[in-house]
Amino acid sequence: MTQQSDVQPDPPAQSQWQTDLQNAGLWRKFLQMSRWHGVNWWLMVISAIGVLVFVIIALFPSWFAPYGHNEEAGPSRMAPGQKPDNYLLIVRQDSPYTDFPSLDEGVESPSQAAKVGVRNEVASRIISEQRKKYDMLGPRPVRVFDRTVEQFLQGILDGDYAAVLLNEKYQEALADFPELKSVGYVGRVYKHGFLLGTNVLGFDVFSRLIYGTRNTLLIGMSSAIFAALFGIPIGLLSGFWGGWPDRLLTLTMDSLYSFPGLILAIAIAAVLEPGIGNIILAIAVIYIPTYFRIVRGQTLAIKQELYVEAARALGAGRVATLALYIFPNVLASVVVIFSVNVADAILTGAGLSFIGLGLPVTTPEWGADLAKGQESIQSAWWLVTFPGIAIALLTLAFSLLGESVSEILNPRLNRQ
């Protein structure tokens, strides 16, 4: 697995190639490597760039996201790219009202003024918001579905409503009513649609994804790191010392390894409070055997190697042998496993959130967003589709990285 063993069938050519490489500049080295490893090299470069992009997004989400992660950016469940409707507040020419909140301030006869004509549900949401803001004293919406725009406008003149919320699209109807005027837009004015739509709560899906990168990546990487921090030393010691502790540990780790990580994580997460830290803990625990097995196997193999025997014969202590001779050689294979493991942990984390051991709505995380999206899959396909694509892309970047690096480092498969 180590690079030293990457011996090719023609030793003179190999050594020549290595000296060439030592003399070459960084860029030329890069090109040389690409010629040497072919498609695997490019896969590695591309996936490494992909991982880097995700890391940058995770570190600086505000550079990329147009809205906040908990910001009610628009109406509920807007389809991707679709522009939301804007509403104008229509009142009589002689009306004292200049904007929506002032409607209830200038109430003369509450029963009259509080009525606002409503043409669709989106507008009703705007009104109910206003009512919340003003302690339920705001204008009362009147929903009448069988009336035309003209009938609504006529309603103001007839004194049925104090004002009407008119969809921007029907502005032209106003021309027939010189007695009425538009005071201006009500609520947020949308100039653009939302790239990937909005969710049930009106959050921008794209911004949620950007902000969710951090948590998803955090779950994947830190659980892999914690698992490695525990698994590698245990594996090293177990393989190095051998004896009954080794047998016991191996049996335990093999049993755990044969058990589905996700189900074990369900058991762990079921007793812990929901939260990112606990998800990481649950996943980290289940990946310890992965590292243990690899490291122990490698340690056993390397322990037999001549150079380790030689070092010990020369009087190197146990700790020194382990730290200076065995550990560095084990590390190469751990690097490959780590990358694949991060990919796996991301998938497991997403699975946990999906099953419902996830996070509160306020925490943006792809798996949790996807799980919430499943509830409205019938009406809003984008709520499920895009978080899934994001998870797949992130996992793909890590697993491609692991795959290509292992192909490059593994001389067995490259023998021809």
Added chain:
Amino acid sequence: MTAEHSEPTSVAHRSTRLGAQGEPLMRIRDLHVEYATRRGPLSAVDNLSLDIYRGEILGLVGESGCGKSTLGKALMRMIQPPGQITRGQLIFDGVDLMTLPETEMRKVRGARISMIFQDPMTSLNPVQRIDEHIIEAIRVHQPEISRREARRRAVELIERLGIGAKRLEDYPHQLSGGMRQRVMIGLALALKADIIIADEATTSLDVIVEAKFLDLLRELRDELNLTIILITHNIGIVAELADRVVVMYAGRVAEVADVDTLFHYPKHPYTQGLLKSVPNIDLDGDELYRMPGSPPNLIDPPGGCRFHPRCPQAKPICAQREPALAAVSPAEGEPTPHSEHLVHCWLYQEHE
């Protein structure tokens, strides 16, 4: 020394075996084999021509990497990419194998030309029983033979090779190394192939088993009039078994002669050096000769004769032009060789 004790039929073969007359069974002409490497093509076999006669045991010797194994594989067109036969003819029984399509070539492999591999431990399929190996080898080429009939032949074959028929039921890992190597011969003989190529076939056997194995090869040759190409770096085996010897150096033939002539009157400086560097029990005390230098890099071989940088008798012409592989006549006091003695060296050729 080979045929003295054998049956009358094999005496008749002896003349052809020693290359006196007869149409060669296989004629190799201008064979070039190259391996594509990152630093350019590596010419493993370069412009090689050779005749192989029916019934002879031909020893193919040389240092590691001189192209002898490549040549063995090339004879069956078994060179795997990145290697490739770039040029040449392999005329076998009047047909140029190089012109055959792959499907026809497949019918030659195993049926007409067989191969015994270096390591009998790994050359048998671990999940296939011995009888399945042999039955498959027979039925691949003669599907009209029933399984039962094929098995009967397998029993005959395996008993002929000195293994009990009961062992046919076994899996390869249950047999000893010597038995496996005999099974490998059995597989090679299953269809009565004309040529058997034994590629370092004894390297992994211990000395006693090796001796038995060589005896078996000789017996089989005498009995079945086989042609055996013995690829080895062990000069002793060649001296013991071969009728004719081909010495290869850096992908080219250095010298061809019958075994007695070659060992007693070697002509090529490389052959001379090679023979001097063989350890010999009789020569106690004497230090072994060590040939200077190492084999050339075949990606960028030296011009002219490829041996000239290491040759103690090199002349200016040696670095400039390649000599021809030409017949030499015996020097004064030397007996007449049993077969044509060919040397690839300027020392024995006129130039300018």
Added chain:
Amino acid sequence: MILTFQSLCIGSFGLIGLFLLYAIAKGSPSLRSFIITRVLLTVPMVWILVTVVFLFMRVLPGDPIKSRMKPGTDPTKIARIREQLGLDDPIYVQYVNYLTGMVRGDLGVSIVGEERPVAEQIAERLPATIELVIPSALLMLIFGISSGAYAANKHKKPPDVVIRLGAVFIYSIPIFWMGLMLQLVFSRRLGWLPVAGRISPDIPLDRHTNILLIDSVFTDQGVQAVLVFLLVFVGLPLSRIWGGVVRRYLPDHPSSEWLEVWAGRIHMVVILALVFLISLTLRPNWTALENVLKHLVLPMVTLSLALVGVFVRLTRANMIETLQEDYIIAARARGVPERTVVYVHALRNTFIPILTLIGLQVAILFAGAVLTETTFSWPGMGLMLRDGIALRDYPRVQGGVAAFAVLIAITTMLMDILYAFIDPRIRY
């Protein structure tokens, strides 16, 4: 009722036991000791897993009841549940109770929703999980091994790169998302397949085994099922002996060769004819069968796609190594056709290491099953776990996970033994 889920379980475990006894009796000493060790090893493995589950659920910081109950629940009710579950006992007492309960098949009683024994719920849900897992595993094996072998055969050529990248790509897709997408396209948009569940509620079907594929084929009590089962799994092995007997007393004469061949085969013909005759008496519930199959398609494809990526990679890597072995080159040198070399010699050798890996992949298979069941509302053990979590029904989660542990330990053990039996290097 002859054919019930219980009788099916007892029957298959009986057969497996017979097979093991046969292997122990007839096998070589190495195989014998391997099987015995492996069977005995399963006990500590199950014990370790069950203990780990216990430790995680009781010892980790966090109270299973407090954290899971809705705020404002009546404290007396909490106390009652705590007492009922024995959570106030010292930890070692809890552990002993838990283990003895497991041995007796008692996994506790649900505290939320229908308050039924967890073991009963599992017995009800297990057939559904089995019905999902086995067909998916078969589909995955067929796809994974064939495309992995093909890729290895074309090592470093475009098909290899495409298959390899495709495998990584599929592996990277979250399985539940893939399920949702398939559901979106084939069920909701195109309307070809049902959205969720195992069978439409309006289709009447007697559930004696609760494995609906079996139920809809063997509608009446399943006498035929038992006969077919016995014929194939007991009759075929027994009749091999008969074939051997016939062969022994045939004259050894070339003309008797065809006779011998047919004597060797005739037992199969007889048994297959019997199976055919029995199947003529079947009255399958075709509408139910069609409905069940339609429900099965999407979950099955989802689950097998989730695993196929891993398998393609495993097969490919193993196969590439095998194709470089000496015996492969030797087979080519004997003139064995390339297809036979690759798909018989190499694949057979590749299959053995792959089989051990299947044992390890059982874990992924069950994890995938949990997610797939959640996606497609497939009423198996995975959905039970999900419901347990959603309802904060702690005994149900613990019992479900423990049941998975036993299931997986047994499956892994069987895979390992099968591997040992197939590999001649261990068998003899």
